[in-house]
Amino acid sequence: MIVIINYGSGNLKSIKNGFTKIGEETVISQDIREMEKADALVLPGVGAFGTAMEHLESYKDIIHEHINNGKPFLGVCLGLQVLFTKSQENKGVKGLDIFKGEVMKIPEEGLKIPHMGWNNLKIVNECSILDGIENDYMYFVHSYYAKPDDEDIIAATTNYGIDLTAAVCRDNVFATQFHPEKSGEVGLNILKNFVKSIPSK
Template sequence: MITIIDYGSGNLRSISNGFSKINVKSNVTKDPEKISGAEYLVLPGVGAFGQIMNNIEPYKKLIIEHISEDKPFLGVCLGLQALLSSSEETPGVKGLDIFKGKVKKLPIENGLKIPHMGWNRLDMTLCESKKSCSIIDGIDQDYFYFVHSYYASPEDEEVISGTTEYGFDVTAVLHQNNVFATQFHPEKSGVPGLKMLKNFVSMQL
């Protein structure tokens, strides 16, 4: 069973429907007991960094415990950014600090539109950690759907398993041990996105 944390995000049904398309049951819940007992845990997200950190406050300990128990965890979009230490979007607000580093504003000097919205190709050619990142198995230069104004800048670049080009190499996939996160929305990315969700639920607990 896939457990999706319901903290008031606007795209909860979208990610749930993504799992339904691959015939996998998911449970959208705000019940701490169900989240605590989750086998696979998903943190989706749209909105602002400060908002997500405020809304997931009741679940922070449960999320960290889930990760420390080596259970599969997936962060999506803002759910990826919440895994960093902090964000320029909301100075002074602490992230989950799973990945040391900062979420930074996409630069406007490259002349590209902010927010970055639309389809971009996922590139793994520069990333050493792609070799052990099982959610991108079978994914090769496919396009995924992005909507964001900020990007993750981890201190350890080896946790970056995929990038996309938007004036520079933007972090698109983070991975370390049992923790996976995508800046794009796999549930809105057609066949390659559904393949990624299948890879996630196929992991051995």
Template sequence: MIAIIDYGMGNLHSVSKAVERLGWEAEVTSDPAHILGADGVILPGVGAFGDAMRELSESGLADVVRQAAASGKPLLGICLGMQLLFGESEEHGQHEGLGILPGRAMRFAGEYKVPHMGWNRLAFRQDSPLFEGLEEGYVYFVHSYHVKPDDESVLLAVTDYYQPVTAIVGRGRVFGMQFHPEKSGDVGMRLLANFLSLCGTKPQA
């Protein structure tokens, strides 16, 4: 079973349906026992970083996500969920993140349109099991903040939006995707399927 964490700020329905379309059982849950007992965990997110961290902290789910990551369970953060994996964000002030990966979320700064919204091509920076059977292709982004990792070794793929932009991160069995894989056509669904394959679960009959 794949636990999709419900803390009140995620694109839960679309992620759940995508997981089920790929043949895995999905449960949208805020129950710590169900999250820690799952084969894999997805942390979605839509909205403001500070609000999301407040919801996660007040519900006790922040520590549950950290426990899941520390246990070696496959964990995937999507969009805001990816940013939450890092140490901090400057969105509407300074906010502490989950601190699972080193780095911070920063606002795009320049004479160009923000938010960054639309289809952009991935450029793989290193090998990853997420890229099994995949060539570099286009995925769908909607974000005003982007992550600057402190450690380049966590950077798996970038895209270009007037600068190299962090698109996929990973360390061990913790991964993040700045874009929405469930809204990114064949490339996004293959990336999601490759993550699910790391969870050790068999697709449903």
């Protein structure tokens, strides 16, 4: 079972609908026991880094345990950013620190903030959830972007004045800055690829 972590943030219904559309059952849950049994965890999220980390306090351990056990994990949007060490959005708040690095404010320089809308990907490193994806357009809504210490974990970037991290992958941990559940058929293909990474599938 895929468990979508409900920590009081964002539009959880859409990501559930996305998985349903590709024939995959999911459960939206706040229950740690359910997360312990999960084959895969999905961490969605819209909002601020600090608030999200506050709400994630009780789920930190289970997320770390799940990842350490090698089980597939997908972070989406803010669910990508909280995987990092810290963020300029709320200085002093510690992230999940699964990836070393900082979440930075997108430089304005004549560009509208947030970076909102459809932007195309540039694939920079191989990653199984991006199988079959090339320079496709994905739907983004964000004002901050992740800057990993280890650039090799960046699977794809998108250009908005500068190259922004669009997807990161390391072993069983996948995360996208864009919303696959709002990125049309191509986005659903990313969810399909994620499902393929679950050993029981």
